Amino acid sequence: MTTPLRIALAGLGTVGGGVIRLLDANRELIARRAGREIEVVAVSARDRTKDRGVDLTRFEWVDDTAALARAGNADVVVELVGGSDGPALTLARATLAGGKSFVTANKAMIAHHGLELAQAAEQAGVALKFEAAVAGGVPVIKGLREGAAANAIGRVYGILNGTCNFILSKMEAEGRDFADVLSEAQALGYAEADPTFDIDGVDAAHKLSILASIAFGTRPGFGEVATSGIRQVIAADIAEAAALGYRVRLLGMAEEAASGLFQRVHPHLVPVGHPLAHVTGATNAVVAEGNFVGRLLFQGAGAGDGPTASAVVADLIDIARGEFGPAYAMPAAALVEPHAADAGERRGKAYVRFTVADRVGVLAEIAAAMRDAGVSIESLIQRGVSADGHALVAIVTHEGPERAVAQALEKLRGSQSVIGQPMWMHILGE
Amino acid sequence: MTTPLRIALAGLGTVGGGVIRLLDANRELIARRAGREIEVVAVSARDRTKDRGVDLTRFEWVDDTAALARAGNADVVVELVGGSDGPALTLARATLAGGKSFVTANKAMIAHHGLELAQAAEQAGVALKFEAAVAGGVPVIKGLREGAAANAIGRVYGILNGTCNFILSKMEAEGRDFADVLSEAQALGYAEADPTFDIDGVDAAHKLSILASIAFGTRPGFGEVATSGIRQVIAADIAEAAALGYRVRLLGMAEEAASGLFQRVHPHLVPVGHPLAHVTGATNAVVAEGNFVGRLLFQGAGAGDGPTASAVVADLIDIARGEFGPAYAMPAAALVEPHAADAGERRGKAYVRFTVADRVGVLAEIAAAMRDAGVSIESLIQRGVSADGHALVAIVTHEGPERAVAQALEKLRGSQSVIGQPMWMHILGE
Numbered sequence: 111m112t113t114p115l116r117i118a119l120a121g122l123g124t125v126g127g128g129v130i131r132l133l134d135a136n137r138e139l140i141a142r143r144a145g146r147e148i149e150v151v152a153v154s155a156r157d158r159t160k161d162r163g164v165d166l167t168r169f170e171w172v173d174d175t176a177a178l179a180r181a182g183n184a185d186v187v188v189e190l191v192g193g194s195d196g197p198a199l200t201l202a203r204a205t206l207a208g209g210k211s212f213v214t215a216n217k218a219m220i221a222h223h224g225l226e227l228a229q230a231a232e233q234a235g236v237a238l239k240f241e242a243a244v245a246g247g248v249p250v251i252k253g254l255r256e257g258a259a260a261n262a263i264g265r266v267y268g269i270l271n272g273t274c275n276f277i278l279s280k281m282e283a284e285g286r287d288f289a290d291v292l293s294e295a296q297a298l299g300y301a302e303a304d305p306t307f308d309i310d311g312v313d314a315a316h317k318l319s320i321l322a323s324i325a326f327g328t329r330p331g332f333g334e335v336a337t338s339g340i341r342q343v344i345a346a347d348i349a350e351a352a353a354l355g356y357r358v359r360l361l362g363m364a365e366e367a368a369s370g371l372f373q374r375v376h377p378h379l380v381p382v383g384h385p386l387a388h389v390t391g392a393t394n395a396v397v398a399e400g401n402f403v404g405r406l407l408f409q410g411a412g413a414g415d416g417p418t419a420s421a422v423v424a425d426l427i428d429i430a431r432g433e434f435g436p437a438y439a440m441p442a443a444a445l446v447e448p449h450a451a452d453a454g455e456r457r458g459k460a461y462v463r464f465t466v467a468d469r470v471g472v473l474a475e476i477a478a479a480m481r482d483a484g485v486s487i488e489s490l491i492q493r494g495v496s497a498d499g500h501a502l503v504a505i506v507t508h509e510g511p512e513r514a515v516a517q518a519l520e521k522l523r524g525s526q527s528v529i530g531q532p533m534w535m536h537i538l539g540e
Numbered sequence: 541m542t543t544p545l546r547i548a549l550a551g552l553g554t555v556g557g558g559v560i561r562l563l564d565a566n567r568e569l570i571a572r573r574a575g576r577e578i579e580v581v582a583v584s585a586r587d588r589t590k591d592r593g594v595d596l597t598r599f600e601w602v603d604d605t606a607a608l609a610r611a612g613n614a615d616v617v618v619e620l621v622g623g624s625d626g627p628a629l630t631l632a633r634a635t636l637a638g639g640k641s642f643v644t645a646n647k648a649m650i651a652h653h654g655l656e657l658a659q660a661a662e663q664a665g666v667a668l669k670f671e672a673a674v675a676g677g678v679p680v681i682k683g684l685r686e687g688a689a690a691n692a693i694g695r696v697y698g699i700l701n702g703t704c705n706f707i708l709s710k711m712e713a714e715g716r717d718f719a720d721v722l723s724e725a726q727a728l729g730y731a732e733a734d735p736t737f738d739i740d741g742v743d744a745a746h747k748l749s750i751l752a753s754i755a756f757g758t759r760p761g762f763g764e765v766a767t768s769g770i771r772q773v774i775a776a777d778i779a780e781a782a783a784l785g786y787r788v789r790l791l792g793m794a795e796e797a798a799s800g801l802f803q804r805v806h807p808h809l810v811p812v813g814h815p816l817a818h819v820t821g822a823t824n825a826v827v828a829e830g831n832f833v834g835r836l837l838f839q840g841a842g843a844g845d846g847p848t849a850s851a852v853v854a855d856l857i858d859i860a861r862g863e864f865g866p867a868y869a870m871p872a873a874a875l876v877e878p879h880a881a882d883a884g885e886r887r888g889k890a891y892v893r894f895t896v897a898d899r900v901g902v903l904a905e906i907a908a909a910m911r912d913a914g915v916s917i918e919s920l921i922q923r924g925v926s927a928d929g930h931a932l933v934a935i936v937t938h939e940g941p942e943r944a945v946a947q948a949l950e951k952l953r954g955s956q957s958v959i960g961q962p963m964w965m966h967i968l969g970e
Contacts, residue, residue: 145871257854388815
């Protein structure tokens, strides 16, 4: 057996502690699989005195995170600090510039600076790996980069945020409203005190932009992802969707079209026959559709210390084995600039829900707007008046261009009949 | 870009043709991802004159399959001939002895001779890869070998045979009997003219033994897999299972227990809440449960030229990238002899169905046998008499040792009340 792979670890929160516990618990097994031991030699975190339930005295303690890049004669730096910039980015740059491999779970940093870091890693001939940045413990970066590497990918999409899926599936199971379930999720620790990044889709968009680069060979472009979250989903949307044979899921989706690449994170209606309709709770799941392999599904825990540590250490094992190459499946120089597709051209079925005033002619006005925009209605449900005197109209359209739906909604803007913003969700095509 | 990776290809059936079509269709993309072109230089098959819909004139034709090991200055030999021994094995040995990498989709050969071949590959410092041997296009070998490498695996199990799953899910959807659906599956090309390997579980057992070696670091031991197929599953089993909240699936399962390793392929009852309950048609799906990552699911097409070719070429891309190591995740010398666990000690819930004579005391006799063996009954359904004068009794037990169920069935052997063999199926624990 050769010399151990020496690790310097920045960040000792839940995931950092998980990595140390995992390396302790599975030490011998990992050494057999990796062909050498994987050994933490130095750590850095904000507070040296905090009890983290693991013995840290055996590691060199480094106060300045950036200095970890040169600490303890490490071969690899693992960054679990978080944040798209700041100390994490400083450490990443210093590590790669110093010719050491770099492993991170930091989706925000990779979404924003992945290309620069991949170039630095290639220049230094070292590894940049970030399996834990997408879908936690699920090896979906590897699945796309390697498992599906023989395929031209048509679409890659999935449930990328466990908090949103927990909330949506709880709303579904219990018929409760968003705000109510969010509070419970926060109390249970499934949602942050400030849940914005999760429920507004930003976290999923970070992950999607990483998947899209690997799947389509495009430069990471977080700014290209059209994003909306789940705040506007009401209990009635979930109930109407169910009545029509769908479940509501927040999906990140990247899709190659004639006019370019779509990248979007939105709540979708998923047909009950689709595997993603059965993904409940904080689970993540990613589907990749390849021109030879067909539909591949990867599913598992998207967060938590154990699953995330599993992905981090999988990256370390690849490095210990010497089985790594360009982070984005091809050299950074070979990645092409993505051409954003024209969303209006995209064809699909749509769900549109209106909250309306209870008065004569409302339905006629909505139907006329749809007709005038060329939107063909497959089914329509109108529900009786609620306590506040409002009614609900939910429509599923036939397949057609998204532009037409946008036009219909534009026509209805400012209507006295329609209360608040209509809720428009794409329906996942089989 | 460096020199191409040169391939010699043995076997030009559906999968062999698929590999050539894939390399043609995705040539440029693969070269970008692999860092070099992948180029077929020589081929071998039984009949040179047969029209396979691909242009073979550009390749060197080798009549003697074994000679392919030295043909065309190839770097890698791809074997798609099939058969556990014979020409495939001869070619594998010659290729590795000659210091070239070897890629195969041949589950039977790997199940029987994988250890020997892995040793030969290590000795020569070349790759032995067989992603396509398990679950077709689904990168589950990679998922276990690399993606889940940081974990001690508790169980690995799944739907490993598309033919059986096609038949079972069609029986389920249409309430039809096994023989009837098998004939249709044969007519549609989903089942072979001689379906024995598929429906008796041998094919799934080959695949399971490969997964078990990688998951548990044990020497491949095909002989250790207890195997039964789906011939004995009747429409009523599926209906009773559904009434009790289960679906019937043929599962391959390897599980670490205190007394050793279980390896088995049997029809199981899967709770409807489990992801495998939603896998229908010829799809394959594998679950791995790790001590840190929790439950991972890999799902996709388990057969067919496109998916299988996708897996074969994924192996070639790994080789082109130089990202490969020991076939079984660790050096062959580090694999340990599996200790077969005592099945009687295994605890779980069971389904037992009896076909019984329609007369007084039958139920009492069965219930007494269960009680005397210490089997606790959770639910029991007795269905009225069929045209042939027989009735049906279906039992779901509480969790208990499998030995007790075996004892109860032993007590009932030779009973005048019980007609034919009782059907005993394990129930998958959550």
